[in-house]
Amino acid sequence: MLTDVEIAQSAEMKPIRDIALQVGLVEDDLELYGKYKAKISLDAIAKNKNNKDGKLILVTAINPTPAGEGKTTTMIGLSQAMHKLGKNSIVAMREPSLGPCFGVKGGAAGGGYAQVVPMEDINLHFTGDIHAITTANNLIAAMLDNSIHQGNPLNIDVRTIVWKRVVDLNDRALRNTICGLGGKINGVPREDGFDITVASEVMAILCLATSLEDLKARAAKMIVAYDYEGNPVTVEDIKATGAVTLLLKDAIKPNLVQTLDHTPVFIHGGPFANIAHGCNSVMATQLALKLGDYAITEAGFGADLGAEKFLDIKCRQAGLNPDAVVIVATVRALKMHGGVAKKDLGEENLDALSKGLENLEKHIENIAKYNLPSVVAINAFPTDTKAELDLLKQRCEEMGVNVALSEVWAKGAEGGVELAEAVLKVLENDEANFKPLYSLDLPIDEKLRVIAKEIYGANDIVLTKKAMNKIKKYTTQGLGELPICVAKTQYSLSDDPTLLGRPSGFDVTIQDIIPSAGAGFLVAISGDIMRMPGLPKVPAAVHMDIDEEGKIVGLF
Numbered sequence: 122m123l124t125d126v127e128i129a130q131s132a133e134m135k136p137i138r139d140i141a142l143q144v145g146l147v148e149d150d151l152e153l154y155g156k157y158k159a160k161i162s163l164d165a166i167a168k169n170k171n172n173k174d175g176k177l178i179l180v181t182a183i184n185p186t187p188a189g190e191g192k193t194t195t196m197i198g199l200s201q202a203m204h205k206l207g208k209n210s211i212v213a214m215r216e217p218s219l220g221p222c223f224g225v226k227g228g229a230a231g232g233g234y235a236q237v238v239p240m241e242d243i244n245l246h247f248t249g250d251i252h253a254i255t256t257a258n259n260l261i262a263a264m265l266d267n268s269i270h271q272g273n274p275l276n277i278d279v280r281t282i283v284w285k286r287v288v289d290l291n292d293r294a295l296r297n298t299i300c301g302l303g304g305k306i307n308g309v310p311r312e313d314g315f316d317i318t319v320a321s322e323v324m325a326i327l328c329l330a331t332s333l334e335d336l337k338a339r340a341a342k343m344i345v346a347y348d349y350e351g352n353p354v355t356v357e358d359i360k361a362t363g364a365v366t367l368l369l370k371d372a373i374k375p376n377l378v379q380t381l382d383h384t385p386v387f388i389h390g391g392p393f394a395n396i397a398h399g400c401n402s403v404m405a406t407q408l409a410l411k412l413g414d415y416a417i418t419e420a421g422f423g424a425d426l427g428a429e430k431f432l433d434i435k436c437r438q439a440g441l442n443p444d445a446v447v448i449v450a451t452v453r454a455l456k457m458h459g460g461v462a463k464k465d466l467g468e469e470n471l472d473a474l475s476k477g478l479e480n481l482e483k484h485i486e487n488i489a490k491y492n493l494p495s496v497v498a499i500n501a502f503p504t505d506t507k508a509e510l511d512l513l514k515q516r517c518e519e520m521g522v523n524v525a526l527s528e529v530w531a532k533g534a535e536g537g538v539e540l541a542e543a544v545l546k547v548l549e550n551d552e553a554n555f556k557p558l559y560s561l562d563l564p565i566d567e568k569l570r571v572i573a574k575e576i577y578g579a580n581d582i583v584l585t586k587k588a589m590n591k592i593k594k595y596t597t598q599g600l601g602e603l604p605i606c607v608a609k610t611q612y613s614l615s616d617d618p619t620l621l622g623r624p625s626g627f628d629v630t631i632q633d634i635i636p637s638a639g640a641g642f643l644v645a646i647s648g649d650i651m652r653m654p655g656l657p658k659v660p661a662a663v664h665m666d667i668d669e670e671g672k673i674v675g676l677f
Contacts (some may be wrong), residue, residue, distance in 0.1 A: 125232050125676075129236055129240035149165075150168075158243075161376075174410040175409075177443045179431060181419070184425065185611060192419050193214065194530050199527075202536075211412060211415070212409070212418070216247055217230065219289045224655075234532060235380070239378070243378065254372060257323050259286050262285070286315050287316050291656045299312060320393045331404065356639070388405070390402040397640065398434045434641075443555055451502060458476070474509055483578060483614060497525070498540050558571060569631060578615075582631055
């Protein structure tokens, strides 16, 4: 059996100019990065802004196993199948972080015969967007420390600095550091630390910005520290706004690539789906809507995290109106939610599958709360039995939701035709009337309560004293009307990763609240949220190499 990279390397790619022509873009609209990838110029985006929008399809999932449930692969395969059926569809997806690539999860360009190419480039540096974000973030950190060193004119309390440095790798040794050691000439000693680049607020503002001007305005608002009176100190206060925007002037432009069978794909941005909103950029999604009849996008982790944030944060801020949602489920994950140990997921177990279906049922109910129709995509695995697949389909039909088998990993476009036809049927027959879950006028704690009760199924929220004090503080500072971005475990509907299936009778504890003022949301921390992952015992990096002819091996 061929590996993902071997399948990608055997593909015949078309020049990116040809892919651009499929969606009405000419060479002058492109900024070429070699033969097979390009950025879309801001002039081209402006030229097409008055085009009629196509249909917007979100791909999300149930609460996943550690390996994920194949959202990206399903999304890519769905678009390939749409093209096979003669439809003009465009994917708008996130770009990979090097941390997971070299760590445990692998790349983010799909898999099998539902991939985006050039896969090696996409997973390794790509067009440099994440490096630009890293540099912009660290410039802010450097200018902040320099301001303190140069007499501290902003009266910054170094104990309240919230801005961390970043690197786009999994490096646990950098989570907690001390900077400024070595004497007076080397700055003011203080506790510091690193996040992974995709957890930076710079990534979040890039992905929510609608223009270069909007990006600049968002950058100015980002909070980096507080002064001795408790007032926020921003990027604008340390006079870094212009330089940060300059570093991001190319990174803000969406990237164009193609699938294995030449379907156009915009890849742009990739914020974490816990500490941020977990979606690709607004600009890429809007461009896909303007140039395609169908724009297909995804949101990170399960629907309780990624989809909720896509709908309540991204869609609200950008004025997007989704038309349908695809919920990816696997027999394996549903059996896990039914109590089966991970080592036994390959064995048939109808009782566990039936019990685990409660998790899927809750996600279906949640999407309906946004007045959106959904389709369940069963991402097929070789270990799935006919009895298990039949039971899953039967239960979906009993719930009144459309369901289709997706075999895009093994069969590419052909394996996604059943899913594509189901999605097209829903778009034709079911009306979407999207509305966010909560009003921004609600107090911060009430918005949190709505999310916890309606989406997670909790009894209530529990606010620590620290969280209550933060709510009072941010309300006074005029941040009370921002939407909420809850940072919690992706493995459970609750804030306890061990509570699988559809837990009940639990409360969600909010330990802290952090403002992402530039991104335009408040981050509510529930549980131990990792902003700098570590490498596993055997990192994926140990299997990677390049031979004397320049051929990459071991990359998934």
